[in-house]
């Protein structure tokens with residue numbers, strides 16, 4: 001039996017991943033990535049960059065993607081809690097424009113696998129959150145794209161009742177709409 005459970009979501013290619021937790025008197029141990037097991041689950045990807053960020057409550061990062069150099073992302077929360085969202089931007093997908101969101105926190109230790117072709121973002125629900133992720137492509141700042149977080153067509157149900165204010169970068173306040181992206 002493997003250490004990972006891959007849970008399908010309503011959007012093809014998006015997975016919630018749970019790991020076996022080995023607890024003992026010292027604390028716990030878990031694998032967070034295992035190429036063989038991911039490959040057996042159909043996620044035969046090479047990750048080339050690992051990132052980590054810390055954010056205050058109410059911080060909303062996203063919705064980001066890269067155009068010519070799309071990134072698959074394996075994301076998780078080390079400390080705190082976020083509402084994490086992926087939006088299907090694959091132009092031939094039957095779920096184009098649909099979103100899926102999940103709670104990632106230090107207790108559930110869930111990971112979220114977001115393949116290439118999605119926009120990604122998250123809202124921090126705890127006082128602070130430390131977020132870590134692996135990417136299948138390098139960061140190309142000149143190639144970065146985005147969709148506005150509150151797009152009227154995508155209609156993400158952000159849990160805004162759990163934060164007092166939304167804190168964003170100027171870049172993230174000014175992304176285009178999904179309609180504009182489709183043109």
Ligand SMILES: Cc1cn([C@H]2C[C@H](O)[C@@H](COP(=O)(O)OP(=O)(O)O[C@H]3O[C@@H](C)C(=O)[C@@H](O)[C@H]3O)O2)c(=O)[nH]c1=O
Nearest residue numbers: 051053061062063064065071073120121122138139169
């Ligand atoms: C993402 C990234 C940023 N940076 C630098 C550029 C900038 O000066 C600083 C902060 O960048 P940003 O404001 O774009 O960081 P951030 O808003 O955290 O961007 C991230 O958001 C989430 C939602 C994602 O999905 C990620 O792929 C990534 O786009 O870090 C890198 O050097 N390498 C990277 O891979």
